[in-house]
Amino acid sequence: MPPREGIYGLLAEFNTPTDLVFATEQARQAGYRRMECYTPYPVEEAAEALHFHSTRVPLVCLLGGLMGVTTAFLMETWMSVWAYPLNIAGRPLFSWPAFIIPAYEWTILFAGLSAAFGMIALNGLPQLYHPVFNAPNFRNGATTDKFFLCLEATDPKFSLTETRGFLEQFPAVSVVEVDH
Amino acid sequence: MATKGPIQPIVDPMIDPRTGEYAVIAPGHNFKSVTQKIGGIVLTANTPLAWFFGLIVAAGIAQGVIVGITWLVLKGIGIWGVTIPGAWGFAIINFVWWIGIGHAGTLISAILLLFKQTWRNSINRFAEAMTIFAVVCAGMFPLIHVGRPWVSYWLFPYPNTMNVWPQFRSPLCWDVFAVSTYATISIVFWYIGMIPDFGTLRDRATLPLAKYVYGMLSLGWRGSTRHWIRYETASLLLAGLSTPLVLSVHTVISFDFAVAALAGWHTTIFPPYFVAGAIYSGFAMVLTLAIPIRKFYHLEDLVTLRHLDNMAKVMLGTGLIVAYGYGMEVFMAWFSASHWEFFMMWNRMFGPMGWAYWMLILTNIASPLTTLWSRKLRVNVGYLFVLSFIVNIGMWFERFVIVVTSLYRDYLPSSWGTYKATRWDYMIFIGTWGLFTFLFLLFARFLPMIPMSEIRMMLPQTKVKRGGADSETVVEETA
Numbered sequence: 285m286p287p288r289e290g291i292y293g294l295l296a297e298f299n300t301p302t303d304l305v306f307a308t309e310q311a312r313q314a315g316y317r318r319m320e321c322y323t324p325y326p327v328e329e330a331a332e333a334l335h336f337h338s339t340r341v342p343l344v345c346l347l348g349g350l351m352g353v354t355t356a357f358l359m360e361t362w363m364s365v366w367a368y369p370l371n372i373a374g375r376p377l378f379s380w381p382a383f384i385i386p387a388y389e390w391t392i393l394f395a396g397l398s399a400a401f402g403m404i405a406l407n408g409l410p411q412l413y414h415p416v417f418n419a420p421n422f423r424n425g426a427t428t429d430k431f432f433l434c435l436e437a438t439d440p441k442f443s444l445t446e447t448r449g450f451l452e453q454f455p456a457v458s459v460v461e462v463d464h
Numbered sequence: 465m466a467t468k469g470p471i472q473p474i475v476d477p478m479i480d481p482r483t484g485e486y487a488v489i490a491p492g493h494n495f496k497s498v499t500q501k502i503g504g505i506v507l508t509a510n511t512p513l514a515w516f517f518g519l520i521v522a523a524g525i526a527q528g529v530i531v532g533i534t535w536l537v538l539k540g541i542g543i544w545g546v547t548i549p550g551a552w553g554f555a556i557i558n559f560v561w562w563i564g565i566g567h568a569g570t571l572i573s574a575i576l577l578l579f580k581q582t583w584r585n586s587i588n589r590f591a592e593a594m595t596i597f598a599v600v601c602a603g604m605f606p607l608i609h610v611g612r613p614w615v616s617y618w619l620f621p622y623p624n625t626m627n628v629w630p631q632f633r634s635p636l637c638w639d640v641f642a643v644s645t646y647a648t649i650s651i652v653f654w655y656i657g658m659i660p661d662f663g664t665l666r667d668r669a670t671l672p673l674a675k676y677v678y679g680m681l682s683l684g685w686r687g688s689t690r691h692w693i694r695y696e697t698a699s700l701l702l703a704g705l706s707t708p709l710v711l712s713v714h715t716v717i718s719f720d721f722a723v724a725a726l727a728g729w730h731t732t733i734f735p736p737y738f739v740a741g742a743i744y745s746g747f748a749m750v751l752t753l754a755i756p757i758r759k760f761y762h763l764e765d766l767v768t769l770r771h772l773d774n775m776a777k778v779m780l781g782t783g784l785i786v787a788y789g790y791g792m793e794v795f796m797a798w799f800s801a802s803h804w805e806f807f808m809m810w811n812r813m814f815g816p817m818g819w820a821y822w823m824l825i826l827t828n829i830a831s832p833l834t835t836l837w838s839r840k841l842r843v844n845v846g847y848l849f850v851l852s853f854i855v856n857i858g859m860w861f862e863r864f865v866i867v868v869t870s871l872y873r874d875y876l877p878s879s880w881g882t883y884k885a886t887r888w889d890y891m892i893f894i895g896t897w898g899l900f901t902f903l904f905l906l907f908a909r910f911l912p913m914i915p916m917s918e919i920r921m922m923l924p925q926t927k928v929k930r931g932g933a934d935s936e937t938v939v940e941e942t943a
Binding site: 330334379386402411413422 | 495496621638642652656685701705712716719926
C-alpha cells in the first residue's frame with residue numbers, strides 16, 4: 285500500500301479534561317463525526333461526548349469462555365472414556381464431577397485470553413505508526429498530562445480553515461495540522 | 465493548607481481533615497509529577513549502586529536453585545528428606561507457600577478493583593509482579609518433585625506416540641490446569657495493565673534503545689478514547705475472571721490434601737481456610753516488599769501509611785479466618801469422635817513435632833492477631849515490616865504442620881516414621897528466595913512499579929466539571 289499523503293486532521297491540545305470534553309461535545313453538535321480524543325488516562329465523559337458506548341469486548345470474552353468450557357469438557361470426556369479408559373478405584377469412566385474443575389479453569393483461561401487479545405485486536409493494535417504521532421506536541425503530552433481532540437480530514441464537514449477557526453474558539457493550547 | 469481557626473492542633477498534612485484517615489496520595493501532586501516520580505525510577509541513567517548490590521546478592525542466593533536442581537536431576541529425589549510414610553515434604557510445602565503468597569497480588573488487582581477500592585492503584589502493579597514471581601517459584605516444585613523432571617511435560621494433555629492421556633479424576637491433574645491458568649492469566653493481566661504505561665515510557669525515554677523497547681511493548685498505544693473504553697472493559701472482565709480464578713486455585717490446591725483419606729487432610733474446611741491463609745501470607749509479602757521499596761525510591765507520597773494501614777486490616781481479617789480454621793480443626797478432632805482424627809491432633813500438638821504447631825500458633829495467631837487491632841501499630845512501618853516476616857514464617861509452618869504432622873504417623877503404628885529435611889531441601893528452598901528477589905529487582909528497575917495511568921485517575925484534577933467551566937465560550941453553528 286502506498287503511503288497516504290496529505291493532511292490527516294487538526295489536533296487541538298487542551299490542559300484539562302473539562303476543556304476537552306466541552307470542545308468534543310461542541311464539535312459533535314456542530315456536526316463533526318470523524319474525530320477522536322487522546323487522553324493520558326480513561327476519560328469516560330469524552331467517550332460519552334463521542335457517543336461511543338458499547339464495545340464488543342464482552343461478547344468476545346463470552347464466546348471465549350464458552351469455547352473454553354466446551355473444549356475442556358469434551359477433551360476430558362474423550363480422553364477418559366474412549367482414548368485412554370482407566371479404572372480408578374471402580375469409579376465410572378465418565379466421572380463428570382471431576383471433569384468440572386479443569387473445565388472451570390479453561391473457561392477462565394479462554395475467556396481471559398479472549399478479553400485481553402480481543403481488546404487488543406478490536407483496538408487495531410499493535411499499530412506502531414499512526415499519523416497523530418507526527419504532531420510535534422503529541423508525544424510530549426498525550427501519555428502524560430495533556431488532552432487532545434483530533435478532527436479528522438475524512439469528515440465531510442472538515443475544512444482546513446473553518447475547522448481551525450472552530451477549534452480556536454476553545455481554550456486550546458494549540459491547534460496543529462497532522463500529516464499522514 | 466493551614467486554615468485559620470481558634471485552636472489549631474499540629475496537623476499531619478497526610479491526614480485528611482474530613483475523615484481523619486491518612487490520605488491515599490499525598491496532596492500537591494499533578495499529572496506531570498506522578499509521571500516523573502514513577503517513570504523516573506525506570507528511565508534514570510543513574511542506577512542506584514544498592515540496586516546492583518542487591519541484584520548480585522540475590523543472584524548468588526538463587527544459585528541454590530540451580531545447584532540444587534542440577535544435583536536433583538543427576539541423583540534423583542533421594543537427595544531430599546522425603547521417605548515413606550512422609551512422602552511429601554519440602555517440595556509441596558514450598559509450592560503451597562509460594563503460590564499462596566501470589567494470591568494477594570490477584571486479590572489486590574482483581575477483587576479490590578471490583579469493589580472499587582481505589583487505594584489499591586498504588587500497590588497493584590508490584591503486587592501483581594509479586595504474584596508472577598511467586599508463581600514462578602511455586603511452579604518449579606511440582607515439576608521437579610515428579611521424580612523425572614525431564615518428562616514433566618507428560619502432565620499436559622498432548623498427542624503422543626504412547627497414546628497415553630492424563631487422568632482427570634486426580635487432584636494433581638487439576639493442579640496442572642489451575643496453576644497453568646493462573647500463571648497465564650496473571651501474566652496477561654499484568655501486561656495489559658502496563659500497556660498505557662509503556663506508552664508513557666516510550667514518549668519520555670531519551671535512550672534510543674529504551675524508546676525502541678518500550679515502543680514495541682506499548683504496541684503503539686496512543687491513548688485514544690475508544691481504545692481506553694475497550695481497555696477498561698477488558699480490564700474489568702479480566703478482574704471479574706481473576707476473582708473466581710484466584711479462589712479456585714487455592715481451593716484446587718487444598719483438594720490435593722482434602723481428597724486424600726488421611727486424618728488431618730480429609731476435611732471440608734480446607735478450601736476456604738487455604739484461600740484465607742493464602743491472602744494472609746500474600747499481604748504479608750506485599751508489606752515485606754512495599755516497605756523497603758517506598759523508602760528506597762522515596763515513594764512515600766504514593767504508597768502512604770493509608771496503604772499500610774489498609775493492608776494490615778486485610779491481614780487482621782484473613783488472619784482471623786485462619787485462626788477460625790485452626791480452631792475448627794481442633795474442634796472437629798474432638799467432635800468427629802474419630803479415634804484417628806483425635807490422635808492426629810494430639811500428635812500434632814504434643815507429638816515429637818509439636819514444637820512446629822506451637823511455633824505456628826505463636827507466629828501466625830498470637831503475635832499478629834493480638835497487635836493488629838491497634839491503629840498505632842498498623843501505621844508503625846518498622847513493626848509492620850518485622851510482623852510481615854513473622855507471618856510468612858508462620859504460614860510456612862502452617863503448611864509444614866499440615867503436610868508433615870499428618871503424614872509421618874498414620875493409621876498403622878508399625879509404619880510410623882519421621883521426616884527430616886536434608887541440606888538439598890534447604891538449598892533449593894532458600895534459593896527460591898534469591899530467585900524471587902532477583903526477578904523482583906529486575907522488575908523494579910525496568911518496569912513501572914506503580915501504574916501511572918491509574919494514579920492519574922486518583923488526582924483531584926481528573927474530574928470533568930459539568931455545565932460549563934467555559935460557559936462564556938459561545939459556539940456558533942457553521943452552516
